[in-house]
Structures are given as C-alpha cells and as structure tokens.
Amino acid sequence: xxxxxxxxxxxxxxHSPALAFAQSPTPSSIRDAVAQxxxxxxxxxxxxVKKKAYVGSISTISDGTLTLITLQKASRNVTIAxxxxxxxxxxxxxxxxxxxxxxxxxxxxxSDGSGTLTAKRLxxxxxxxxxxxQAIFGIVTxxxxxxxxxxxxKSGSTESTGWTVKLSSTTKYxxxxxxxxxxxxxxxxxxxxxxxTPNTLTARLIHLVQSK
Amino acid sequence: xxxxxxxxxxxxxTLGLVITFGIWTANKSLKKAAAPQATPAPTGSPLPTxxxxxxxxxxxxxxxxxxxxxxxxxxxxxxxxxxxxxxxAPLAMISIISESREQIVTADASGNFTADIxxxxxxNIISITAFDASGNSAxxxxxxxxxxxxx
Numbered sequence: 566x567x568x569x570x571x572x573x574x575x576x577x578x579x580h581s582p583a584l585a586f587a588q589s590p591t592p593s594s595i596r597d598a599v600a601q602x603x604x605x606x607x608x609x610x611x612x613x614v615k616k617k618a619y620v621g622s623i624s625t626i627s628d629g630t631l632t633l634i635t636l637q638k639a640s641r642n643v644t645i646a647x648x649x650x651x652x653x654x655x656x657x658x659x660x661x662x663x664x665x666x667x668x669x670x671x672x673x674x675x676s677d678g679s680g681t682l683t684a685k686r687l688x689x690x691x692x693x694x695x696x697x698x699q700a701i702f703g704i705v706t707x708x709x710x711x712x713x714x715x716x717x718x719k720s721g722s723t724e725s726t727g728w729t730v731k732l733s734s735t736t737k738y739x740x741x742x743x744x745x746x747x748x749x750x751x752x753x754x755x756x757x758x759x760x761x762t763p764n765t766l767t768a769r770l771i772h773l774v775q776s777k
Numbered sequence: 778x779x780x781x782x783x784x785x786x787x788x789x790x791t792l793g794l795v796i797t798f799g800i801w802t803a804n805k806s807l808k809k810a811a812a813p814q815a816t817p818a819p820t821g822s823p824l825p826t827x828x829x830x831x832x833x834x835x836x837x838x839x840x841x842x843x844x845x846x847x848x849x850x851x852x853x854x855x856x857x858x859x860x861x862x863x864x865x866a867p868l869a870m871i872s873i874i875s876e877s878r879e880q881i882v883t884a885d886a887s888g889n890f891t892a893d894i895x896x897x898x899x900x901n902i903i904s905i906t907a908f909d910a911s912g913n914s915a916x917x918x919x920x921x922x923x924x925x926x927x928x
Contacts, residue, residue: 617851688899702914
C-alpha cells in the first residue's frame with residue numbers, strides 16, 4: 566500500500582511539470598519567434614518612413630519638438646532635426662527661436678510609422694486663406710446667356726434649395742461640353758467660386774452630364 | 778513514522794492536484810483569450826445592447842464612396858506634377874480642384890479614376906468630390922507639398 570502511494574505521488578510530481586510545459590514553446594523557439602518579430606518590426610519601420618510635409622499652426626512648442634494642428638484639424642507631432650533649415654516668411658534664414666505658438670508653418674521631413682515627423686526643413690508661412698471654390702451637381706431649371714439656375718439632383722435634398730450659376734468670360738467647359746448643348750433638365754456639374762450671395766457662384770468649369 | 782509518511786504523501790498528492798488544476802485552468806484561459814471574439818448577436822433579442830445603442834448611425838445605402846489611393850495625403854514630392862488615382866462608384870464623375878486649375882474626370886466601370894495635376898511650390902490643397910448620377914456625393918481633401926530643396 567505504501568509503495569503504491571509513493572508511486573502515485575511520484576507520478577503526479579513528475580507529471581505536473583510535463584503538463585506545465587506541454588503547451589508552451591521551448592525557450593529556443595521563443596527566442597527565434599522574438600527575433601523574427603523584431604526583424605519584421607524593423608522592416609516595417611523602415612518601410613513606414615516616408616517623405617512627408619505637414620501644414621498647420623503651432624499649438625505647442627518645447628525644446629526640439631512641436632505639435633501642429635493641420636488645416637484638416639488633425640494633430641501632428643514634429644521633432645526638429647539638429648541640422649534642420651528654418652526659413653522665415655520673408656525667405657531669410659531663421660532659428661528655432663523664431664518658431665512660436667500660433668504661427669503657420671510648412672514642415673518637411675521623414676515621417677515614421679507613428680506619424681511623427683523628423684523635420685529637416687521648416688518654412689514659416691502666412692495663414693492659408695480659405696478656398697471659396699466648390700463643385701455642385703444640379704439639374705438645369707433656367708438658362709440665360711449670363712446665368713444658369715440649378716435644382717438639386719437628389720429629390721428631397723436638404724443640402725440646398727438650388728443654385729444660381731453666373732457665367733463669365735473665364736468660364737470654361739469640359740471637352741465634350743458646349744454651352745449651346747446645355748438645355749433645361751440637363752444635369753451639369755459646375756466648379757465655381759462661391760459669391761457672398763447665398764447659393765450663388767461664378768462658374769469656372771462646367772461639365773454636361775447627360776442630355777434629355 | 779508510517780503516519781507521517783502517509784500524511785506527506787497525502788499533502789504531496791493534494792499539492793500536485795492543485796498545481797495541475799492551476800496549470801490546466803491557466804492554459805484554458807490563455808486559449809480562450811487567443812481565440813477570436815466573434816460573438817454573434819442573439820437573434821430575436823428584444824432589447825438593443827448598450828454598444829448597439831451607442832454605435833453611430835450607419836451610412837445610408839445611397840452614400841457614395843471615395844478613396845484616394847495615390848498619392849498619400851501630406852506627401853512631399855519633388856516633381857511639379859502628380860497623377861491622382863482613386864476609386865469611387867462606377868462611372869462616377871470626379872471634380873478635382875487644385876491650386877492652379879479645376880478639372881472633371883469620369884471613373885471607369887470599376888470606379889477607378891486618374892487625373893494629372895500640376896503642383897505649385899510649397900503646399901497644395903487638393904479638393905476631390907465624387908458625384909453619382911443620383912446626386913450622391915463624397916468629398917476628400919488632401920495636402921501635397923512640392924519642393925526642389927533637398928529634404
């Protein structure tokens with residue numbers, strides 16, 4: 566009886582470590598897996614380094630680093646390289662002391678996989694002005710030699726009640742579009758400069774989509 | 778003496794069982810954690826879950842897609858022109874507004890489109906809008922910079 570108990574106990578003790586390691590990889594395989602993973606990560610980092618340029622205003626600046634808010638309201642981290650070139654808006658050379666919160670800059674350099682840019686060239690620029698050009702798509706409801714009135718293509722559209730498109734001598738047409746071909750109920754795309762009058766723009770380019 | 782040996786055996790046996798159970802439980806938990814968390818929603822569930830309640834409204838079926846495949850947003854280029862490539866709805870009409878000009882191109886039957894644009898020195902804001910025949914639209918704006926300086 567005693568021998569049986571000792572044998573059982575011994576078996577359990579011997580079996581427990583076997584259970585512990587049964588589903589675990591060996592140390593060498595772990596090392597190989599880690600090495601492979603590290604190599605993959607390094608390759609990925611190298612692949613992810615790209616030439617990038619960020620445009621925006623400086624929101625924070627500290628020793629050698631700054632944060633930009635881009636024109637699309639995204640936040641970007643920038644590390645200024647020790648040999649970076651800094652240019653003032655006048656075109657003359659500047660220093661990092663010229664970089665101040667609120668200034669607009671164009672930063673060029675290498676971006677890593679996380680999006681952090683190592684800046685090699687920083688240009689202080691004037692505040693970008695808003696582009697008032699836009700593209701609209703509508704159905705012609707009225708046409709004269711100086712203007713076209715458009716209704717929204719999408720019935721029940723809440724985007725707009727319609728547009729007045731002013732024509733000028735600078736208005737251009739896409740290759741297959743002629744002003745004479747545009748008729749009522751035609752669908753056209755207009756790219757133009759929005760005027761201060763609501764829902765009015767001056768056409769720069771007109772494209773006839775389909776004719777009735 | 779015999780009693781002590783038996784007690785030691787009993788303690789050892791119990792300890793072994795506890796350790797074995799612990800290892801088995803740990804392995805089971807690890808396997809469960811590694812498995813994909815694909816939990817299908819119960820059918821006929823009378824009430825939405827909290828996650829369902831808080832999830833954003835899905836885009837309507839009339840939405841149109843627009844993806845700019847090349848170049849990447851915020852790219853720095855050393856040439857004064859670039860070809861913009863993208864994908865939208867089949868035969869969608871794509872308006873492209875760049876710094877120097879405007880153009881309208883039509884996507885092919887697969888929705889792919891390309892357009893060559895000229896770049897000005899410095900940054901260029903490119904606005905791209907896709908329209909389908911029903912009046913649905915999607916827009917994207919990318920910023921591309923052009924410099925001849927060594928960066």
